[in-house]
Amino acid sequence: MIRAVLLDLDNTLLENDMEQFIPAYLEVLGRFIADHYPPDAFIRHLMRATDAMMANNGSERTNQEVFDAVFFPAIGRTREEMEPLFEEFYATCFPMLQSLTRPVRIARPLVEWLFRQGFQVAIATNALFPRSAIDQRLAWAGVPVEEFPYHLITSYEVMHASKPHPAFFAEVARMLGRAPEECIMVGDDWKMDIRPARQVGMQTFWIADRKASRPADEPPPDGQGELADFARWMLRWQEGGQI
Ligand SMILES: [Mg+2]
Structure with a gap:
């Protein structure tokens, strides 16, 4: 039942269409972050941290914890420092992607x-x-x-x-x-x-x-x-x- x-x-x-959406997402993100961090390195670390989440197979850690453990040491910043930027990105830039859907x-x-x-x-x-x-x-x-x-x-x-x-x-x-x-x-x-x-x-x-x-x-x-x-x-x- x-x-x-x-x-x-x-x-x-x-x-x-993910073949459009993911590149557009990364481009918008790269442009947004460029004022705060070298965008190519940022995206590279982001992809590595995403790979780590994709490998998470029912561990003790949430995917966010897995992401954080890879991403923040790599960029040399803390989540506390970056969180306001992430929030700004999702509030102001992410909505632009709606037109692709x-x-x-x-x-x-x-x-x-x-x-x-x-x-x-x-x-x-x-x-x-x-x-x-x-x-x-x-x-x-x-x-x-x-x-x-x-x-x-x-x-x-x-x-x-x-x-x-x-x-x-x-x-x-x-x-x-x-x-x-x-x-x-x-x-x-x-x-x-x-x-x-x-x-x-x-x-x-x-x-x-x-x-x-x-x-x-x-x-x-x-x-x-x-x-x-x-x-x-x-x-x-x-x-x-x-x-
Ligand atoms: Mg699907």
Whole structure:
């Protein structure tokens, strides 16, 4: 029985081409930081610290703690010194990136329906960003935190693992107080979302063209299609008397 719905954010709730978004993000960040630090070195250290977070596989430390341990010694500053700058960046520069994204039309009615039906709803985006960056993208997607009381948002402050480690999905289930079998993961990336979620025992819905093919040696997801297809899939599932 499905009790919790885990929604990936980028290219699930929000159209956001990462091949455009990440370079634009780094460029805006580099321009912003140039008044305070050599931007190339800053970005290099940032990428190294991000790699360290991506290696975090359910350790004792949050992803933020892992990031901090690599990043701040490398740039020779403390988080306390840099925090006001980060806050300024996310308040003034990050919003400029909205124009690179587009909401997925069904996202808002789907999230409204999930809450109305009493599901736990988690935003299961990769835990490499601070809450402020995730909250903004949720607003861009038309499903802002001010309106929807999500049961969990997997920001780097709270998670002890990142995708695609199965530990990330196990931690999400634990934080929701659910067995993995009571969770369904909805995401567009086979390697980051679907494979590891299934490895811990979750159900899966792959946001992908219905003709898209998965790796040949792996079992199919429980459902596949656009986000609107997932909404229909949930209705059918519910009508099947399984709730
Ligand atoms: Mg995604």
